[in-house]
Amino acid sequence: MIASIKFPNTLGDVALEWYRNTGRFMDSSLHLCVSLPMDTNHPPEPDIAVLIPCYNESESIAAVIADFRAALPTAVIYVYDNNSSDNTVAIARSAGALIGNERYQGKGHVVRRMFADIDAGVYVLVDGDGTYDAASAPKMVEFLRHDRLDMVVGSRQHTQAAAYRSGHVWGNRMLTWLLGTLFGRREISDILSGYRVFSHRFVKSFPALATGFETETELTVHALELHMPVDEITTPYGERAEGSTSKLNTYRDGLRILFVMLRLFEKERPLPFYGIVFIVCWLVALILGIPLLSTFLESGLVPRIPTASAVVGLILLGFISLVAGMITDSVALGRRETKRLFYLSVPQFGYERGERVR
Numbered sequence: 001m002i003a004s005i006k007f008p009n010t011l012g013d014v015a016l017e018w019y020r021n022t023g024r025f026m027d028s029s030l031h032l033c034v035s036l037p038m039d040t041n042h043p044p045e046p047d048i049a050v051l052i053p054c055y056n057e058s059e060s061i062a063a064v065i066a067d068f069r070a071a072l073p074t075a076v077i078y079v080y081d082n083n084s085s086d087n088t089v090a091i092a093r094s095a096g097a098l099i100g101n102e103r104y105q106g107k108g109h110v111v112r113r114m115f116a117d118i119d120a121g122v123y124v125l126v127d128g129d130g131t132y133d134a135a136s137a138p139k140m141v142e143f144l145r146h147d148r149l150d151m152v153v154g155s156r157q158h159t160q161a162a163a164y165r166s167g168h169v170w171g172n173r174m175l176t177w178l179l180g181t182l183f184g185r186r187e188i189s190d191i192l193s194g195y196r197v198f199s200h201r202f203v204k205s206f207p208a209l210a211t212g213f214e215t216e217t218e219l220t221v222h223a224l225e226l227h228m229p230v231d232e233i234t235t236p237y238g239e240r241a242e243g244s245t246s247k248l249n250t251y252r253d254g255l256r257i258l259f260v261m262l263r264l265f266e267k268e269r270p271l272p273f274y275g276i277v278f279i280v281c282w283l284v285a286l287i288l289g290i291p292l293l294s295t296f297l298e299s300g301l302v303p304r305i306p307t308a309s310a311v312v313g314l315i316l317l318g319f320i321s322l323v324a325g326m327i328t329d330s331v332a333l334g335r336r337e338t339k340r341l342f343y344l345s346v347p348q349f350g351y352e353r354g355e356r357v358r
Contacts, residue, residue, distance in 0.1 A: 047119075048123075050068045050072060051111075051124065051125045052064060052092075052126055052127070053114065053127070057130075058086040060129050060130035064128050065079070071135055071138055078098045078114065080099075080102055080114050081102070082101075108210035111215050123203050132156075132235065133235045140197045149199070150199045150201060153231075155234050156195075178258075179261060182261065185224050187230055191216060191217060192257070196216075200349050201346040206219065213248055214253075214261075217260055225339075228343075270325050270331075270332050271326060271329035274321040275322065277325075278318040281317050282318045
């Protein structure tokens with residue numbers, strides 16, 4: 001009990017301040033810390049930050065801020081502008097949001113800057129185009145906290161035909177299937193959703209290397225590779241505000257996302273990646289080499305020297321790829337272990353270790 005511990009008058013204020021900040025009493029004379037039991041049934045409420053990356057969203061940003069303020073009254077709303085040429089910044093500031101700026105163009109750059117600048121217990125990441133349902137945010141935050149997850153994805157369910165173009169729907173399904181096939185996990189059915197809720201631990205362990213719309217793919221792969229607890233909630237997806245235009249180019253950004261996905265597969269799963277190269281090289285070598293071998297066995301001659309040289313080259317390339325995959329797989333395992341240990345060192349909701357439920 002607090003009343004049973006006596007402090008000299010000169011140390012009382014220091015000890016009480018220490019207790020308020022850390023939940024522990026400090027015996028200054030012995031340089032020891034005595035941990036007091038915490039109420040694990042009622043952990044501290046985490047601070048919530050709503051992060052809105054924006055580029056020319058003057059038509060919708062005021063409504064987005066108002067909707068999320070109504071849905072999450074205790075949250076702090078941040079709008080980070082990405083070189084907008086309209087009145088996005090002025091409108092967001094007048095709506096009461098805290099304003100940040102990122103000069104490097106691209107959503108990935110903005111997400112990296114927000115994750116670095118902002119400290120909170122729970123982060124809600126949402127686009128500023130008004131297509132995502134703010135009323136779903138409390139349910140997503142509560143799901144994250146109650147199940148002690150690191151990421152909850154708002155899986156889009158379009159309520160209007162014009163909200164979700166057919167090309168985007170087809171591309172999202174294809175890329176989601178490919179990601180599940182490459183990384184062997186299918187917890188998330190909408191990997192390109194821009195509506196997500198994160199724990200403090202996820203945000204501060206995320207390297208954020210993407211530059212554009214491929215950042216959603218990178219967020220998903222980061223969670224899957226570290227085997228984080230993640231889940232999703234179906235949320236309505238509406239049409240953009242009148243006068244607002246999509247910044248996503250179906251083919252250009254789709255190809256960029258596909259390239260990033262393959263690059264992450266090579267980086268995170270090098271043995272399967274180079275194993276595929278090994279198999280392809282050997283299959284092509286067999287297709288080209290069997291007729292040569294048949295001719296050689298019949299006549300003792302090799303009639304097509306360039307083809308024979310290509311076969312030998314493919315066989316050697318296959319072996320080199322296999323060895324490279326085995327070596328880089330060991331490196332990737334060590335890197336994954338390091339990332340996992342760093343991830344575990346970060347408090348899940350931003351509390352001191354003695355102040356959160358285990």
